[in-house]
Amino acid sequence: MTEVQIDSAAVAPAAAVPSPRPPLFGRSREAVTGWLFVLPFAVLLVAFLLLPMAYALKLSLYRSTLIEGEHFAWFDNYKQAFQDPLVRQGVGRVLVFGLVQTPVMIGLALLAALLIDHATSRFSRVFRLAAFVPYAVPVVIGTLMWGFLYGQETGPFSLLHIDFLSSSWVLASLGNVVTWQWAGYNMIVLYAALQGLPREVYESARIDGAGPVQLALRIKTPMIGSALILATLFTILGTLQFFTEPLILQPLNPGSITQHYTPNVYAYHQAFSFQQYNYSAAISFLLGAVVFVGSYLFLFATRKRSAL
């Protein structure tokens, strides 16, 4: 019905009487059009975000047993998750991972961004591309490649005599895969922020005798604080949900990359290897809630400096 309305309006010759829309009619027509425009998005938002969230919450509050069937169990699944040593280990692991890998990667990205901002040469342009290319590689394939590179026979690091996937090295090895894949992306984000800074500030700093290193550390870095904060936030969100890399490398050393290596890997195996949908939903919901609340707290605490 409304489509006909739109069509007839669209075919109306441009020379037709340019009647100014009566306010009341105009308003309600705009309201209808507005809703028609957002309708597909609104439907998707409900179907693939709100509904799954509500369903996960519901699932997580039920338990399924052979005798009783599915029954309401209050927070039993959550209680179980909090007491589950495997969940605790996984959470501890992603926390350690995030605390070490995030600063290393953001630091590397910042260094690279400052370098390409400082030097505008042909080489720095090539370097910019080289650093960003890993981002275009699917995580699955990037991880596969590093799996081969870590191998004693297939990789170039055999002289080091390190078993990169042994339990003492595997976290660092996974951290390297993530760093390789995402450092260039963060470099571009930070570089874009650097490019947006007013150049006059540099001039006055130079007149005051600041060298390039001082300029980079004292002037440029603090001025892109908000971009640094956002990059850090998105990295931490990513590491909490750590999933694909450990899942891909798992068969190479199932002893060190266990089925409960990260909370997400654990939730995945609980659901799809053991059909524990309720427990899995509780872990996913908990993880999602932590990421969600954490990111808003982080943004709130730093809102003066961040752009969001």
Next chain:
Amino acid sequence: MTSTKERAGIFPNVVMGLMAVYFLLPFWWLLVAATKDNDGLFQSAPLWFADFHLAGNLETVFTQENGIYLIWLRNSLLYAVVSGVGATVVSALAGYAFAKLRFPGRTTLFALLLGLIMVPATALVLPTYLLMSQAGLVDSIWAVILPSLLNPFGVYLLRVYTHESVPDEMLEAARIDGAGEFRVFRSVALPAMRPALVTVLLFSMVASWNNFFLPLVMLSDDHLFPLTVGLRTWYMSAILGNGGSALFNVIVTGALVAILPLIVAFLLLQRYWRGGLTIGAVK
């Protein structure tokens, strides 16, 4: 701009050189490894060529299991294009409406969007799978495509961009000329939104091409797999040696073929990549 240009000293170039080696090393390895047969992969120097078997490897990649690799490639392409275009259309309509149209509930809906933008996608995969399986949609292309059409960040980007770069006067002028709302959107707003649209399209296509968790959970028919899930099954069976006939050299060559289109697209469309990351930083 030119006044701040200066010649980089030795130190910055050395650091950039070392980092470039780090970022490019896996690509060099992949390129070399794809030319070796399975024995060569394990017995020759990892970073240099041995006997040249690229043609044979490519043939095996495309003929293994009755050419299933090509089906995976086609699926990846299909999912990326349909999800990418679909997500962009949905985001463009919504972003435009949020920026330029007044309708009841606009503020609430947009606040809801902002509030939910941080909900981690991985936490939703399991419940979405269970809901889809109740709807009988699991193990079909729609199970992968439909959830990928939702892109709250794309809507947000397009709202910001439209708000700032599509002048109200232009829209009003078109309305006075008698154009309907959809016509105004299509012929006036859309062209002005183009740079941001290309960016959203590019990012949602790449996100879909790289997607792994969602198709892994949703699909069990290997004829529906995208490349990421397909290559992983080859990798698993090669490591576990459980009956699968794929060898490591086939996986390596398959990986090379899978990333080539992305790298080419990436080099050709650099401008838009960077554009996208910068739009996020504007505001």
